[in-house]
Amino acid sequence: MNEFARDIRHAGALQPLVSWPFFQLDHAKCIKCEQCVRICNEVQHRQVYTIDGDGYPALVSGTTDFRDTECNNCGQCVGVCPTGALKDLTDKGRLPKHLRTKTTTICGYCGVGCAIELETENDRVVAVNPSDTSDANIGNLCVKGRFGMDFIHHPDRLTTPLIRRGGKDGPLEEASWDEAIAFAACRFNEVKAKYGPHALAGITSSRATNEDNYVFQKLIRCAFGTNNIDHCARLCHMASAVALKNAVGSSAPSASSPDVRMATAFIIVGSNTTETHPVISSQVMKAKYEDGARVVVVDPRRIEMVNHADVWLRPKPGMNVAVLNAIAHVMLEEGLEDRAFIAARTENFEAFRANVKDYSPERVAELSGVPADRIREAARIYGKAERGMLLWGMGITQHLTGVDGALAMANLSLLSGHVGKPGTGFIPLRGQSNVQGASDMQGQHNALPGYHSIKDPKDRAKFEKAWGVPMPDNQFKTVVQLEEGALHGDIRGMYIMGENPMGSSPDIDEVAHGLKALDILVVQDMFLSETAALADVVFPVASFAEKDGTFTNTERRVQLIRPAVSPPGEARPDWQVVCELSTALGYPMSYPSTAAIMAEIASLVPSYAGMLHERLGPSGLQWPCLDTNHPGTRFLYAETFPTPSGKATFSVVKQEDAGEDVVDDAYPLNLNTGRLLEHYHTGTMTRRSRGLDHMRPEGEVEVHPEDARRYGFIDGDRARIVTKRGAVEVKVKVTDKTPEGAIFYPFHFGEAPANRLVGSKFDPASHTPAYKRTAARLDRIN
Amino acid sequence: MSNLTSRTLDGRGTSDANKSISVDGVEVAVRDGDTIFVAAKRAGIGIPAMCADPRIKPTGACDICVVEVAGRDGFVKACTEAARPGLKVATQSDTLTAYRRSRLNAYLADHNAYCQPPCQAACPAGIDIAGYIDLITQKKYVEATALIKEMLPLPGILGRVCPRPCEDPCRRKQIDGEAVAICALKRFAADEAVKTGQPTQPEPKPSTGKRVAVIGAGPAGLSAAYYLALQGHAVTILEAEREAGGTLRFGIPSYRLPNHVLDQEINDILSLGVELKVNHALGRDYQIDDLKREGYDAIFLSFGAMVGKSAGIPGENAPGVISAVKFLAHVNWGERVELGERVVVVGGGFTAADAVRTARREGAREVTMMYRRTKKEMTAAEHEVHECEVEGVKFDFLSAPHSIVVENHKVTGILAQRMELGEPDESGRRRPVPVPGSEYFTPADTILMAIGQDVDSYSLNESHLNTNKWGHIIIDEETMMTNIRGVFAGGDCATGAATVVEGVAAGRKGAFAINAYLNGGDSKAIAAAVWSEKPKFFDIGAEAKSRARLAQMPVIDEHTRTGAFRTSGHIGPFDNDGAFAEVELGYTEDVALAEAGRCLLCVCQARGACTLQKLSIQYGAGTKVYRGKEAWTP
């Protein structure tokens, strides 16, 4: 208990409103301005606050605990309070706010790329403020960005390099940088000498900066001499990337946050936007509640966005393509297509039209369980809108038909002409802070930086000249193929930067076998992750708050990150480690700064040509940025598409349901996996944030009340989720968020990993795994 | 990629060069849909407001963003008023200021809170008091001590001898009349931390290769050495006496500050690799130039103010008249001083208080403290005066020495003059003026003069070093530097006799100044390193209503104490150690926790970022009346 609130408490006055362990509201300091109430209502659109009889903010629940309300701890109210009444309980600072050192940088969590201000004292981050400098978030933040930065100083951070001097069975022991680098280099070179360069592979991270990713892929190609490199975008959005590349010529999201704020209609498919991209979601709500935009949600789960939707389509799992084709069907039937746009800017329209003819709402209603009139209504909302916007997430991509789903989305965009104009377009929402940048640096299909083809002789020559070595020409392998390669002995040495395949890849028991079978595994991480624990060499690295460089967010916005504190112990920024290892491997790399790396990227990648660090202002620059005078590009395709003909292509996609795991008597439930608001990826960071882990200390499986009744579970029971691949033990949460017949389990929890349950089946075109649908059953635990 | 086209227009809110309004005489461009507030803000003119957030629709509820618009009666709310081209807006005027102030006062009437703790502001060292008291309530004594040591490396010492300026303004007084025992809690934390044996100081930074000489091992010098060593500099302390500690060792008697506490904290500082050279007196054994020649990169002077002032009265040089500091030094070094039966001590400060109590311990039966003013004006701490009374010291207030009466080359007593209090002097205390014809005689065997100490800069033989008329070394207050480059000074030698906590604070400032200097900083950089914020208060209860009733500390009872005092009949080997045992006993954990629980932790996280605070300071709003309970009990 604090401050003179204690005294007031003694006097028996008001109890503070508490959202432990994030913030609390002390009435003593409250001046009843209602800003907190209003930002919660008007920006977050949640049922949290009301005003009590004395004019003070109170909770709708009538209690003093925010957990009794819909509050999701975004802390927007804390940020807007003009006094100290709403107090950040995670603030560890001692100096008055205005005397602390402040560094504006970019949140290292998700792909929204929010600008944040880190407050530091004595080389420690003590508090986080939102920053209104960037268009990406215009001052908004979610719970992870505002309250989840304490992982930076977690005692588990690695501070010295570790090596297994005693071989595979020996312990990981502390080592000097020189020894660890030499050890790793020597073992990689041994593998290369014995088995050739293609026995080596690298996996990089979408959480590392563009500069880190660039030097990493350069090491793999030039020092290892192989094309065996991939990153975890494979596991989430490669299906979107492949689809968009085919449809519109580039894998990138076409629109930006400002366009989201301007749109007048949305179709949101398979994205739990309020939880996974909270700040984008608040911009959707701004468009809806301030400017009357209409929202269509397509999702089997009763996600929060459903509460804000004008129309909710709840298809059976895996029926996205049918529903989207039906929407196209209705648009054509009712003449809502943009004929001029179709004629001038697209190809293959007739084949597409013929295909969607088969998808009448009535037929699709039977297939998907979505009533026909709802499909019609959705089609009208989007088709008639002045500015339409499509948002999608892993609910589209992590299916065996992931590419088809994304193509069906692209079709809608082309059909309506809602692309290439302000306030229109499509955004596949990226999971991690730098998924877009990691792709830009090495592309899908393992391209050279900037999507240069590894096969095109002209492109190869360009990079051979720049890098001074011949380019490797082996066939690319995906993350999952690389992991399988490890299991079968094709891959003998692996270098993993900032990635935790032991948490994120499908079928993790197999992955573990594969990684253990390697001759040499080098992992570079902030923590001893499940993967790092298997490594022969572990390099400790700096967090995003301890280094500089750039992230490219989900709207192609390249933004500078800046160091606020120094790395713990001997940890170093990724790019420095990569350069040293490369030098030790025999391909010397050295850069005086990350700005120098970016200058090299700019010289090789046309869309980054103007992205010099010194040009990146508060809102960064959005690619393409073609020269050093170019202002960047807010939305794409205003005049042409980057295809040989300059036109976009309609695709013929059919609802197929051949390969996916179909429920049967033994496994009667559809298991869906995904993310929670409070955690991020495999939880290496968020699980080490006191507040975030306090909110969600363990994974819970969501079970529909009907299913709970059927299988005899009540809320809080413990159950074992069993699939054909494995089982994990979890707590049961009974909720109608998930539809009957389906269960949902998040993948952030290493002690009970979701990915032990899901298979290694892939979308054939993109190799994105089918995480969203696996047949499962729930067993009781007594 | 290159055939992607670029677009940056957002299709709405376009600006038109021809549209503008005038704000405080400045032409400000406006866009469609702008309010006056938004247009002014874009042009960099901030209109004060409590509730303007661009993400929330403006309502004008706070009523502070009011402005005057030419041609309109009354005020206009800038956040809701459309910026129609051509408007002439004034954001500042006397009536606006008065109105805004009244609005802010209305807010503050509901706002029963404190921005900043007054105790911390009153502490010369600026310790985070609320911070360490909060840690004590959590029983984190090592952490509490470490926190104190960020500002002051001698917590156990200050916890015993500090005159506690921090307790005067303590807000707890306004609730139940008694300040929080800030100082005693500091001692408690430090003593508990020592018991654990755990470190309370950080590891020094890697060596910088720079060498610094510190002259004088008193509180100022020790503190400078500590913070310099933590920065990685090689520090050598050169001390004239045979042991380190300065006045702490040979001024303050051990019944107030036991040697083991002093030794412990000095050793902690030396353990950082600080070198101590005793019997090294500047001006006797070496000069500043020698030090420079020996390769010291910077020098910190902290040799104190050690010489007793003379009163300039007849008979002052007779045997039996001793300077009180000299007397205390002898006793502190364990030497015997024959005082006789009756002792008069002239003065009312620390030294006088220590001298009377030490004289009692040394066997003087009748000890009188002679002071020109009244008890209220004494600079010795209140509780100390109380202990003097307990130990049987007599007071003779409003009395000033006139001359010493000497017979046969021996003192027989003192002739004094009655005083009365006149107008306050510059220190705010009422100036004593003599009552004509009121001389009277007091018999005495020894007279101890405790009327202040001087800086003995003369004996340094440093003619290049600038000093003022009192012999204090002149320093640039902002950089702590003397007129000689690379030579800094602080503590009593630069200020005249002051207090331990001021000395420690000066030492820390000196260390930061020297560090900046050694890093190549110019005087601006040095000043920036030394700068500390002077808090501005506007909030409730910021001003002390009266002097605090200071918290009581448990002490050894009177009989045990005086029973150990030397008596005149007692001759033989000097052994009255019992009389010099520490009088104050320190808190037990229960008492300490209860006391710590009384602290209101008057510190607001939002201070410095708070809009209400900022505007209230700007507009002179704010009440200083404590309403706490009254405002909160239904």
Ligand SMILES: Cc1cc2nc3c(=O)[nH]c(=O)nc-3n(C[C@H](O)[C@H](O)[C@H](O)COP(=O)(O)OP(=O)(O)OC[C@H]3O[C@@H](n4cnc5c(N)ncnc54)[C@H](O)[C@@H]3O)c2cc1C
């Ligand atoms: C009897 C007495 C009691 C006091 N009680 C209190 C109290 O209870 N609380 C309080 O806050 N303050 C008290 N004070 C005041 C306080 O002690 C001083 O303000 C404080 O010690 C000043 O610190 P300093 O480091 O500047 O100097 P000092 O403590 O005086 O230290 C100066 C050091 O420099 C050395 N030195 C001197 N000349 C040379 C030279 N030429 N070369 C090398 N070294 C030299 C000295 O030997 C000494 O070690 C008291 C003072 C006295 C005299």
Ligand code: SF4
């Ligand atoms: S924003 Fe702060 S001061 Fe305003 S009503 Fe909310 S808690 Fe009170």
Ligand code: SF4
């Ligand atoms: S800083 Fe602001 S909230 Fe805190 S006490 Fe001062 S006026 Fe109140």
Ligand code: SF4
């Ligand atoms: S109550 Fe505590 S924080 Fe406030 S003035 Fe007193 S000691 Fe300082």
